[in-house]
Amino acid sequence: MEIFKNRIVQMLKEHLSEYDAGTIKSLIEVPPDPKMGDYAFPCFSLAKKFRKAPNFIAKEITQGLKDTDGYIAHIENAGGYINFFVNQARFNETVLLKVFAGGQRYGGSSEGNGKNVVLDFSSPNIAKPFTVGHLRSTVIGNSIYKIYSFLGYSCVRINHLGDWGTQFGKVIAAYKRWGRPEDLEGTPSESLMVIFNLYVRFHKEAEEDPSLEAEGRAWFKKLEEGDEEARRLWKLFTEINLKEFKRIYDLMGVEFDSYAGESFYEDKMDSMLKILEDAGLVEESEGALIVDLSEYKMPPCLLQKQDGATLYATRDLTAAVYRAETYNFHKLIYVVGMEQTLHFKQFFKVLELLGYKWSKSCVHVPFGLIRFAEGKMSTRQGKVIFLEEVLTQAIEMTSEIIKEKNPDLVDKEKVARDVGIGAVIFGDLRNNRIKDVKFDWEEVLNFDGETGPYVQYTHARASSISRRGQKSLDGIQDIDFSLLKEDEEAAVVRLLADFPSRVKAAAEEYEPSIIARYLIDLSRAFNKFYNAHRVLVDEEDLKKARLTLVEATRQVLANGLSLLGMAAPFEM
RNA sequence: GCGCCUGUAGCUCAGGGGAUAGAGCAACGGACUUCUAAUCCGUUGGCCGUAGGUUCGAUUCCUACCAGGCGCGCCA
Numbered sequence: 001m002e003i004f005k006n007r008i009v010q011m012l013k014e015h016l017s018e019y020d021a022g023t024i025k026s027l028i029e030v031p032p033d034p035k036m037g038d039y040a041f042p043c044f045s046l047a048k049k050f051r052k053a054p055n056f057i058a059k060e061i062t063q064g065l066k067d068t069d070g071y072i073a074h075i076e077n078a079g080g081y082i083n084f085f086v087n088q089a090r091f092n093e094t095v096l097l098k099v100f101a102g103g104q105r106y107g108g109s110s111e112g113n114g115k116n117v118v119l120d121f122s123s124p125n126i127a128k129p130f131t132v133g134h135l136r137s138t139v140i141g142n143s144i145y146k147i148y149s150f151l152g153y154s155c156v157r158i159n160h161l162g163d164w165g166t167q168f169g170k171v172i173a174a175y176k177r178w179g180r181p182e183d184l185e186g187t188p189s190e191s192l193m194v195i196f197n198l199y200v201r202f203h204k205e206a207e208e209d210p211s212l213e214a215e216g217r218a219w220f221k222k223l224e225e226g227d228e229e230a231r232r233l234w235k236l237f238t239e240i241n242l243k244e245f246k247r248i249y250d251l252m253g254v255e256f257d258s259y260a261g262e263s264f265y266e267d268k269m270d271s272m273l274k275i276l277e278d279a280g281l282v283e284e285s286e287g288a289l290i291v292d293l294s295e296y297k298m299p300p301c302l303l304q305k306q307d308g309a310t311l312y313a314t315r316d317l318t319a320a321v322y323r324a325e326t327y328n329f330h331k332l333i334y335v336v337g338m339e340q341t342l343h344f345k346q347f348f349k350v351l352e353l354l355g356y357k358w359s360k361s362c363v364h365v366p367f368g369l370i371r372f373a374e375g376k377m378s379t380r381q382g383k384v385i386f387l388e389e390v391l392t393q394a395i396e397m398t399s400e401i402i403k404e405k406n407p408d409l410v411d412k413e414k415v416a417r418d419v420g421i422g423a424v425i426f427g428d429l430r431n432n433r434i435k436d437v438k439f440d441w442e443e444v445l446n447f448d449g450e451t452g453p454y455v456q457y458t459h460a461r462a463s464s465i466s467r468r469g470q471k472s473l474d475g476i477q478d479i480d481f482s483l484l485k486e487d488e489e490a491a492v493v494r495l496l497a498d499f500p501s502r503v504k505a506a507a508e509e510y511e512p513s514i515i516a517r518y519l520i521d522l523s524r525a526f527n528k529f530y531n532a533h534r535v536l537v538d539e540e541d542l543k544k545a546r547l548t549l550v551e552a553t554r555q556v557l558a559n560g561l562s563l564l565g566m567a568a569p570f571e572m
Numbered sequence: 573g574c575g576c577c578u579g580u581a582g583c584u585c586a587g588g589g590g591a592u593a594g595a596g597c598a599a600c601g602g603a604c605u606u607c608u609a610a611u612c613c614g615u616u617g618g619c620c621g622u623a624g625g626u627u628c629g630a631u632u633c634c635u636a637c638c639a640g641g642c643g644c645g646c647c648a
Contacts, residue, residue, distance in 0.1 A: 029590080031591075032592085032593095033591085036591075044590070044628065044629075048628085053628095078591075080590085081590090125647095166646095166648085285645075286646080288645065290645070297574095299645070300645065302646055305645090305646045307646085311647085312647080336648095337642090338576080338641095338642065338643090339643060340643085341575095341576060342575080342643055368578085368641085368642090369641080369642080376641090401610065405608085405610070406608075430585080430586095431586085432585085432586085436641065438584080443584070446597075447610055448596085448610065448611095449596040449597060449610095450586095450597085451596085451610085453610055454596095454610065456610085457610045460608070460610095461607085461610095464608060469607080513586090521595090527611055528612070528613095530612080531603085531609095534607065535607055536606095572610080
């Protein structure tokens with residue numbers, strides 16, 4: 001908590017006049033064990049300046065320090081460290097009042113007020129079904145959206161659909177060869193599978209017969225030229241698939257403000273090319289149009305193929321310029337897999353070369369692949385797991401657990417959905433996004449330990465106590481915060497105090513896992529407390545004090561879960 | 573070949589110049605007539621990839637190497 005840290009800085013400043021407050025503050029750290037104190041000031045770096053041993057300096061300063069206004073309870077010297085222990089009652093009061101005052105907004109801020117952030121995430125290639133491969137961008141992007149919104153930014157969620165490009169030429173070619181109109185008369189799900197099978201078959205047969213590839217490219221060329229049949233089929237396929245994708249987004253509780261995908265920019269690319277040419281960046285090379293980037297030690301950025309059809313770099317450039325004009329963004333964030341890092345470096349560089357100042361505000365947020373134990377997923381080979389299957393399995397598993405543990409629960413279906421989906425989301429967000437994740441059914445369907453259900457369960461548990469204690473706690477007045485003096489209570493309060501800075505770190509690093517990890521820590525601390533101490537005790541004052549702690553924890557768990565795009569069930 | 577990313581417990585992963593390196597899973601042993609046992613407590617488990625360097629101090633930063641992943645002109 002800032003106030004306490006600032007007090008320590010003030011105190012230290014009196015003995016370290018040659019250091020400014022900022023430097024002192026940045027040196028303050030949190031000891032590894034609460035028994036050592038709440039804050040520590042290491043004196044090692046002062047040794048040179050004072051020409052004294054660190055532990056001697058620490059000892060000297062410690063002796064000269066005395067708290068003046070009750071924020072710090074006592075100060076100890078340990079080796080080269082000065083350890084500060086906060087006044088627990090005061091700390092409890094400060095933190096818990098802050099959580100209550102903030103409520104659903106606790107942890108957020110207004111730093112982003114008046115600033116627009118555009119997020120490009122999920123952006124699936126809709127020539128293929130929704131697989132677990134699409135999961136990461138979707139949940140990471142959605143969480144970053146929630147986090148930035150929480151910090152006051154006005155965010156625009158864009159699903160930059162992959163609804164254009166050679167893959168559609170391939171699907172059309174495959175359909176022309178092997179498909180029949182009646183194949184697409186079933187439900188969208190069925191039709192999507194038909195299209196998927198065509199896509200897989202196309203790549204399988206293309207291995208034997210390379211002329212298929214040319215056929216696919218030719219159909220895309222036709223599509224770009226406005227060929228009527230190509231258009232009709234493209235529209236048919238994209239409509240079917242988009243309907244399916246939207247169903248899954250719905251299930252996961254993910255929404256978008258814009259579905260302007262690649263095809264949206266189709267009629268805007270000529271002017272983009274013109275801009276590039278006018279800037280003198282375009283060169284012809286082997287019949288294709290490129291931007292040479294050798295000066296920046298990068299391969300060239302390809303704008304147009306030999307046959308005149310566009311490439312995705314062109315579409316991305318066009319989209320970026322369009323977004324700059326439309327949204328006047330403070331930041332444009334692309335949540336796209338790590339394998340495209342070079343592409344983003346290239347096209348950000350081209351934007352810079354075009355003189356757009358906002359090119360510095362474009363960020364690529366990469367993440368690792370989802371892979372099987374045996375290797376990479378491949379849509380082309382049909383080696384995929386459909387996201388819907390994962391979600392359905394997780395929901396079913398949750399239903400079974402509810403049937404066994406809480407058969408009287410009302411609204412079972414909704415809770416099963418919230419927890420099942422939550423398990424999948426949390427499973428993805430729990431680790432650093434840059435790491436590859438192995439897809440493992442056993443892990444996906446395990447709800448013990450560091451999982452989404454664990455955090456949600458803790459929330460339900462806290463909710464349950466809050467509900468029962470409601471009558472005792474009619475407000476946060478007249479609470480004796482000094483009664484929260486157990487180690488387990490202090491640990492929870494410390495974590496509650498930490499939430500805002502974790503949110504900020506998660507935003508700065510575009511790293512939802514920071515929130516996920518935090519929620520695990522908080523849940524663990526709370527469950528420890530729960531097992532060690534009773535909340536609904538006879539002593540009114542103690543009961544009230546503990547109830548504020550429980551309710552504050554519940555609130556922060558709810559806030560954190562919401563930042564991950566997860567529900568916070570009150571019962572489960 | 574060049575570039576980017578990743579190597580921490582049997583497995584999945586946190587941590588990220590400082591005090592004895594932490595969780596979860598798995599295994600084993602405990603705790604429900606008491607606020608939800610999807611929980612909690614305990615035991616077992618580590619040359620923090622290797623070798624150098626910077627530093628008072630390196631698992632953390634730098635360099636090289638090794639291993640794995642991903643990229644490197646007409647896919648996205």
